[in-house]
Amino acid sequence: MKRFRTLAWIxxxxxxxxxxxxxxxxxxxxxxxxxxxxxxxxxxHFPLGTDDLGRDRLVxxxxxxxxxxxxxxxxxxxxLLLAVIVGGAAGYMGGWFDSVMVRTVxxxxxxxxxxxxxxxxxxxPLDAAxxxxxxxxxxxxxxxxxxxxxxxxxxxxxxxxxSDFVMQARALGCPEIxxxxxxxxxxxxxxxxAQFWTSIPIFILAEANLGFLGLSASEPFxxxxxxxxxxxxxxMVRPESFAxxxxxxxxxxxxxxxxxxxxxxx
Amino acid sequence: MPHIWAIKxxxxxxxxxATVLVGGLLTAALVxxxxxxxxxxxxxxxxxxxxxxxxxxxxxxxxxxxxxxxxHRLAAMLHGDLGQSPSLRRPIGELIVDRLPxxxxxxAAGVVGGWALAFALALPAVICRRKLAxxxxxxxxxxxxxxxxAAVAVLIFAWGGxxxxxxxxxxxxxxxxxxxxxxxxxxxxPHIVMARAKGVRPSRILLRHVLPVSAxxxxxxxxxxxxxxxxxxxxxxxxxxxxGLGQLAWKAAIARDLxxxxxxxxxxxxxxxxxxxxxxxxAA
Numbered sequence: 001m002k003r004f005r006t007l008a009w010i011x012x013x014x015x016x017x018x019x020x021x022x023x024x025x026x027x028x029x030x031x032x033x034x035x036x037x038x039x040x041x042x043x044x045h046f047p048l049g050t051d052d053l054g055r056d057r058l059v060x061x062x063x064x065x066x067x068x069x070x071x072x073x074x075x076x077x078x079x080l081l082l083a084v085i086v087g088g089a090a091g092y093m094g095g096w097f098d099s100v101m102v103r104t105v106x107x108x109x110x111x112x113x114x115x116x117x118x119x120x121x122x123x124x125p126l127d128a129a130x131x132x133x134x135x136x137x138x139x140x141x142x143x144x145x146x147x148x149x150x151x152x153x154x155x156x157x158x159x160x161x162x163s164d165f166v167m168q169a170r171a172l173g174c175p176e177i178x179x180x181x182x183x184x185x186x187x188x189x190x191x192x193x194a195q196f197w198t199s200i201p202i203f204i205l206a207e208a209n210l211g212f213l214g215l216s217a218s219e220p221f222x223x224x225x226x227x228x229x230x231x232x233x234x235x236m237v238r239p240e241s242f243a244x245x246x247x248x249x250x251x252x253x254x255x256x257x258x259x260x261x262x263x264x265x266x
Numbered sequence: 267m268p269h270i271w272a273i274k275x276x277x278x279x280x281x282x283x284a285t286v287l288v289g290g291l292l293t294a295a296l297v298x299x300x301x302x303x304x305x306x307x308x309x310x311x312x313x314x315x316x317x318x319x320x321x322x323x324x325x326x327x328x329x330x331x332x333x334x335x336x337x338h339r340l341a342a343m344l345h346g347d348l349g350q351s352p353s354l355r356r357p358i359g360e361l362i363v364d365r366l367p368x369x370x371x372x373x374a375a376g377v378v379g380g381w382a383l384a385f386a387l388a389l390p391a392v393i394c395r396r397k398l399a400x401x402x403x404x405x406x407x408x409x410x411x412x413x414x415x416a417a418v419a420v421l422i423f424a425w426g427g428x429x430x431x432x433x434x435x436x437x438x439x440x441x442x443x444x445x446x447x448x449x450x451x452x453x454x455x456p457h458i459v460m461a462r463a464k465g466v467r468p469s470r471i472l473l474r475h476v477l478p479v480s481a482x483x484x485x486x487x488x489x490x491x492x493x494x495x496x497x498x499x500x501x502x503x504x505x506x507x508x509x510g511l512g513q514l515a516w517k518a519a520i521a522r523d524l525x526x527x528x529x530x531x532x533x534x535x536x537x538x539x540x541x542x543x544x545x546x547x548x549a550a
Contacts, residue, residue: 112534205415
């Protein structure tokens with residue numbers, strides 16, 4: 001398992017480095033249209049061919065990799081931050097706030113996530129600017145993905161609340177917020193890291209699903225989700241069209257091996 | 267004793283009711299506050315005269331106060347009137363009744379197939395002493411888990427595969443890990459190890475010793491799997507053009523159809539909460 005984990009780290013770092021480095025290459029543009037090479041097959045100039053607008057598929061895939069990986073990680077971080085604030089406060093304060101939080105988390109976890117995402121994403125105008133739609137998609141992922149980590153954080157905080165070191169800190173007159181931030185949360189670091197690594201592939205898959213349904217970032221921004229849309233028209237499907245699928249599978253697989261407990265929550 | 271049970275059931279039902287009401291209100295509030303809610307594509311129709319336009323605007327104005335809209339909607343729902351879909355221009359009750367069988371069939375096939383597949387692969391993975399069975403099952407499950415459900419739907423649909431197995435294939439990897447862990451935990455218990463050592467038939471061990479031990483956890487997971495199945499139905503129905511509730515949810519979301527979204531959210535909340543409560547009750 002450790003071997004697989006190391007391999008996953010190397011592979012993921014290589015994919016990310018490649019997608020980041022490609023941005024510095026001359027002529028790297030995901031919007032540039034080669035009108036004379038529309039829907040061209042793989043060639044020396046276009047290793048993955050071009051799409052129906054003559055855009056280089058490889059360039060778009062690399063750019064999508066960069067956007068999807070970095071923004072999924074940012075969304076996971078946002079969701080975790082929200083989970084720490086809400087779950088930490090609920091677990092530490094207890095009482096009515098805890099009860100309300102538990103009910104809210106139950107409600108959010110009982111509803112199908114994709115339904116919530118679709119409903120929330122559709123609240124925005126469909127003609128929103130591409131940058132806005134891209135940021136909003138990942139912002140929504142962070143906003144809706146806090147419930148499961150919040151439950152874990154709450155349970156962790158509750159288990160530490162009555163521990164000896166917390167009692168001692170309180171007895172010494174340490175302010176409550178300091179007890180939570182300086183004494184309890186650092187002890188939850190392994191749990192928080194596990195939640196972070198398991199949230200990223202969940203967000204990648206959620207974005208891919210939204211992209212398929214046309215509710216992810218709008219064109220011309222490439223994300224793994226909207227690159228996968230090409231598979232919807234069987235006439236256009238070629239072997240190279242499956243490259244985004246391979247990229248998603250590879251990335252999620254890497255995260256599954258990297259995440260503690262084998263990413264069983266994915 | 268029956269008195270305690272009655273109180274417990276009443277409290278559970280009250281919690282489900284409150285959750286459903288809050289869920290519906292939140293959905294209504296979110297959709298109402300979304301940008302562009304007041305715009306209506308019917309107003310772009312140049313054939314409409316002033317009176318028709320005024321009627322459409324009045325229709326929107328009636329929905330502007332979210333609390334009164336929700337209260338009015340709830341009162342109507344209690345009388346069996348789910349309202350009219352502004353985008354599809356049909357009664358919501360009729361839309362749900364028409365589409366429910368498609369989704370129910372898809373979900374039933376998905377839940378049964380997903381559980382059967384997860385169990386069929388988890389059991390040999392746990393029972394067989396050779397690691398190969400476990401590794402093959404684990405690899406298949408992991409690969410399926412890494413594929414977005416929408417991609418599975420499109421690939422099977424495009425290759426002419428049976429649409430009913432898509433939800434099962436999406437659900438199975440999410441159940442497999444839990445099934446394998448629960449079975450491994452049960453098979454490691456001392457009395458089951460003893461039964462195996464004594465040569466008790468494997469089927470008897472499974473049915474008489476393993477399943478009763480793991481039943482509460484399996485039942486809890488069964489409740490969650492219904493919600494998972496509905497989540498999987500949305501892309502499957504949308505991409506495979508199946509006229510079910512998942513497709514209706516997607517269409518309503520795209521068209522910002524507030525009454526349909528509120529009804530669907532409440533309906534899904536009721537179903538998932540009842541499934542979870544039923545599985546919790548059965549496990550208890």
